[in-house]
Amino acid sequence: MTDLAEKLIMRHEGLRLKPYRCSAGRLSIGYGRNLEDNGISQDEALQLLRHDLAAARETLDELGLELDPVRQAVLLDMLYNLGAVRFRRFRFMLQAVRQGDFERAAREMLDSLWSHQVGMRAVKLAEMMRSGKVSDSVFLDTKG
Known part of the structure; x- marks a missing residue:
């Protein structure tokens, strides 16, 4: 039936x-x-997140970016938020990442319209990019 x-x-x-x-x-x-x-259930929301995250991982693979887990997570977060087309416009940041210049990559992240749009999210992600470490403050609030 x-x-x-x-x-x-x-x-x-x-x-x-x-x-x-x-x-x-x-x-x-x-x-x-x-x-x-x-609406959707929490399980459905998680399924959608995982599907989109898998697509973001494919984009990183296409770009040939092999990074430590923290910096990879930063780029995946950006990709998820921006989408592949807008993410690829971060040419100078991506160039810095490829060269292992994470200080410059962090500056490039913050010197963008995206940074102004997402506020503390960008600040926290840029610090993770720079340091390669997850700070305790990353998970203190849900919006940043």
């Missing part, structure tokens, strides 16, 4: 991979998932 219901819903709702407004005006996605009333 569930298989039949699934097939009916898929047929009637159709698949949309980007958010859209349904006929009732509700923000929806997928096979008519009402995001406004139902």
Whole structure:
């Protein structure tokens, strides 16, 4: 019975991979998932994060950047936030990373529109890039 219901819903709702407004005006996605009333579960949010993080890892691999785990995490965080296209525009930062000049890479991170947009997140990530260490303050608040 569930298989039949699934097939009916898929047929009637159709698949949309980007958010859209349904006929009732509700923000929806997928096979008519009402995001406004139902949202997503924590498990679904984690699944989406892991999917996007895997794509970010592929981008780092394409760029040939082999780094220690802390600096790799910094770049993955930036990639996740910026998307691959905007991340690749950090040419001078990426050049500094390739050369192992993490001080300059950190400066390049902070000398950007992105830094002004994300505030303390950029400051903390730049310090991690510079030092190669995770400071205790990174996890003290959820926004920075």
